[in-house]
Structure formats: structure tokens, C-alpha cells
Amino acid sequence: MTTETDATRTDATGAVAGTGQTGTAGETAERVWRRLRTLVLEQNERRKETADALGMSFFRVKALRRIAARPSRMSELAAELGSDRPYLTVVVDDLAKRGLVERHPHPTDRRCKIVTATPEGAAAAARADAILGTPPPVLRDLAADDLAALDRITAALTASGEG
Amino acid sequence: MTTETDATRTDATGAVAGTGQTGTAGETAERVWRRLRTLVLEQNERRKETADALGMSFFRVKALRRIAARPSRMSELAAELGSDRPYLTVVVDDLAKRGLVERHPHPTDRRCKIVTATPEGAAAAARADAILGTPPPVLRDLAADDLAALDRITAALTASGEG
DNA sequence: CAGATTGTTTGTACGCGTGTAATCATTACT
DNA sequence: AGTAATGATTACACGCGTACAAACAATCTG
Numbered sequence: 001m002t003t004e005t006d007a008t009r010t011d012a013t014g015a016v017a018g019t020g021q022t023g024t025a026g027e028t029a030e031r032v033w034r035r036l037r038t039l040v041l042e043q044n045e046r047r048k049e050t051a052d053a054l055g056m057s058f059f060r061v062k063a064l065r066r067i068a069a070r071p072s073r074m075s076e077l078a079a080e081l082g083s084d085r086p087y088l089t090v091v092v093d094d095l096a097k098r099g100l101v102e103r104h105p106h107p108t109d110r111r112c113k114i115v116t117a118t119p120e121g122a123a124a125a126a127r128a129d130a131i132l133g134t135p136p137p138v139l140r141d142l143a144a145d146d147l148a149a150l151d152r153i154t155a156a157l158t159a160s161g162e163g
Numbered sequence: 164m165t166t167e168t169d170a171t172r173t174d175a176t177g178a179v180a181g182t183g184q185t186g187t188a189g190e191t192a193e194r195v196w197r198r199l200r201t202l203v204l205e206q207n208e209r210r211k212e213t214a215d216a217l218g219m220s221f222f223r224v225k226a227l228r229r230i231a232a233r234p235s236r237m238s239e240l241a242a243e244l245g246s247d248r249p250y251l252t253v254v255v256d257d258l259a260k261r262g263l264v265e266r267h268p269h270p271t272d273r274r275c276k277i278v279t280a281t282p283e284g285a286a287a288a289a290r291a292d293a294i295l296g297t298p299p300p301v302l303r304d305l306a307a308d309d310l311a312a313l314d315r316i317t318a319a320l321t322a323s324g325e326g
Numbered sequence: 327c328a329g330a331t332t333g334t335t336t337g338t339a340c341g342c343g344t345g346t347a348a349t350c351a352t353t354a355c356t
Numbered sequence: 357a358g359t360a361a362t363g364a365t366t367a368c369a370c371g372c373g374t375a376c377a378a379a380c381a382a383t384c385t386g
Binding site: 197205220246247252253254272273274275 | 341342343344345347351352353
Binding site: 030073074075086087088089093106109111112113 | 332333334335336339
């Protein structure tokens with residue numbers, strides 16, 4: 001896949017001399033976005049790797065990580081995981097059967113049940129975080145100044161609203 | 164979206180003045196990696212959006228895009244899509260029934276069938292590309308110099324092997 | 327207290343993707 | 357020619373996640 005070979009066309013908005021990358025700001029944003037997707041999604045084997053390491057589907061890994069991060073009621077978990085309450089019961093049942101999760105009564109509302117992670121569950125979630133959070137070598141091997149630039153820019157990009 | 168382009172003085176160890184970000188190169192890489200995952204995966208509603216727009220599962224969208232990009236044999240498609248041949252038969256059957264895809268005989272090997280996209284299929288794939296390739300507003304609104312930096316760095320990151 | 331509401335659970339049906347075995351046509355090998 | 361190997365297809369069983377209806381317990385409201 002060769003990108004535009006008319007390298008150093010200089011239009012008013014966004015030409016970058018000497019890098020072979022030209023175009024309007026919108027075109028540059030699209031190019032960057034495509035590369036970011038490639039970088040992240042091509043590493044998406046991590047999901048399968050994580051699921052295999054924990055011996056459960058990635059959805060359950062996601063649920064476990066969410067529970068380990070913050071104990072919550074069933075309905076909260078279902079909403080945040082984008083699932084429905086009935087299926088979350090099945091998932092939490094499965095995680096509980098594995099000894100990774102426990103249901104505790106809500107202090108005031110006896111209808112609710114607070115789901116928390118056991119020490120084993122927290123450890124498993126940490127293992128998942130470690131696998132998913134390991135950057136690809138190409139990123140780790142980036143030059144220090146480029147990495148610092150990424151650090152600064154991505155901090156701004158994920159600052160608050162992603163709108 | 165204001166970007167503090169001046170607040171990035173880095174010392175020898177990688178500390179970033181004014182942003183509260185310090186640490187070794189590995190820690191910085193992990194932080195950047197986490198933010199990149201957030202940025203891309205939080206936009207993963209795009210998958211559902213694309214699937215809804217085309218009225219098919221995202222896996223079939225993926226298959227259609229792959230076919231539109233390069234006509235191939237069934238076995239090639241199955242391998243590249245990480246699926247098995249039998250299921251790909253079902254998927255291509257479905258896409259063909261929708262008039263998006265056609266099976267053509269291989270010029271030399273009559274066992275093979277070359278799957279190509281019809282004009283309608285190419286148009287649908289282009290629509291999917293448009294949705295998936297639209298960068299999030301926060302990226303499009305990035306300051307020009309930061310965007311140029313991302314352009315350069317991501318080009319290096321996705322140059323060849325992702326290791 | 328009666329009725330409506332909320333939180334959770336059980337059950338059921340469905341679509342999707344994986345995996346495997348078996349079948350058929352075509353090609354390659356000896 | 358005869359046999360093995362390859363490409364595609366059909367068929368079936370399975371796990372996963374979604375969606376919906378219904379039941380039950382506990383809480384809130386009239």
C-alpha cells in the first residue's frame with residue numbers, strides 16, 4: 001500500500017515538507033486515525049491471549065476486571081458492560097463458581113447484591129491487565145523524544161470527553 | 164480542546180514537566196499504550212454502527228471489506244479472517260445472496276473459486292470504510308503541530324513489522 | 327395495607343462464530 | 357491408470373452473547 005507519491009505538494013493548510021505526508025488537516029487526521037486503529041487492533045490478539053490465559057471468554061475477563069476495579073451492583077455492571085441483567089447473572093454465577101467473585105448484601109438495600117472480587121479474582125484481573133497493558137515492542141522501542149511527544153499528545157486526547 | 168504545546172520539557176530520565184508524567188521509558192510506553200487503547204477501543208461503537216448501517220454482523224462487514232480490497236480464493240479469505248473454510252462458505256453465501264459478492268472460476272485451477280465484490284458490494288465496503296475511517300472529533304480538532312507529530316510518529320510505528 | 331416499582335434471578339429462544347467430520351470435484355504424484 | 361492431496365461444500369454439535377418474558381423478593385408510595 002503506497003501512499004501519495006506526490007510528496008511535497010504544499011497547500012496552505014497542512015503540508016509537511018520532507019516527510020512525504022501531505023493533505024488537509026482532515027486528511028491527516030484520517031491517516032493518523034487509520035494508523036492508530038491498525039496499531040491497536042492488530043494487537044487485538046491480546047484479547048484472545050488474555051482469554052486463553054484466564055480460561056474464560058473475553059467478555060468474562062472484562063466483567064472480572066470491571067468488578068475488581070470497583071465492586072458494584074448487578075444492574076450497574078450490566079449497564080456498564082453493555083449487557084442485560086439476566087445474562088450478567090449467568091456470568092457472575094460462573095465467576096463465583098471459579099472463586100473469583102463473591103456476592104455480598106447491600107448495606108441498606110436488601111434487594112441489591114454487591115459483587116466483589118476475591119483475592120484470587122483480583123490476581124486474575126491483574127494478570128489480564130498485565131497482558132492487555134503491555135505495549136507492543138514497536139512502541140516500547142520508540143525514540144525517547146517521540147515517546148515523550150506521544151505521552152503529551154495522548155494525554156490531551158484522552159483528557160476528558162472523547163466526543 | 165486546548166493543547167499545552169509549551170509544557171513539555173523533558174529531562175534525561177523522561178520526566179515531563181508540568182504534566183505530572185514521569186517514569187522510565189517502559190512506564191511511559193505503558194501509559195501511552197493504555198491511552199491509545201482507550202482512544203481506539205472506546206470508539207469501538209463504530210463496529211456496531213457499521214454493522215447496523217450495512218445490516219449484517221461485523222464479521223461479514225470485515226469479510227466484505229477484505230473481498231472488496233482484493234479478490235481471493237475461499238481458503239485465502241478464511242485464513243486471513245482467522246476463520247475456517249466451512250463457515251466462510253456460509254458467510255460468502257450470505258453476501259452473495261445480498262448481491263454484494265460473486266464467485267468466479269479460477270483461471271487455471273478449476274477447484275478454486277475467486278470471490279469478488281460486485282459494484283454494490285464495493286459501495287457497501289466503501290460505506291463501511293467511511294464509517295470506520297472517520298477519526299473521532301478529538302483527533303480532528305488536534306492542534307496542527309501535534310497532528311503533524313502524530314502523523315510522523317504513527318507512520319514510523321506502522322512502517323513494516325509490528326514485532 | 328394495597329399497589330406500583332426496583333433488583334435479581336430463572337427460563338427460553340435466537341443469531342453468530344468455532345470446530346469437526348464427511349462428501350464431492352479437481353489436481354498432483356508415481 | 358490409480359492413489360493421494362487439495363479446494364470447496366454440506367451437515368451437525370457446541371459455546372457465547374443478546375433479547376425477551378416471567379417470577380420472586382424487597383422497597384417505596386398511595
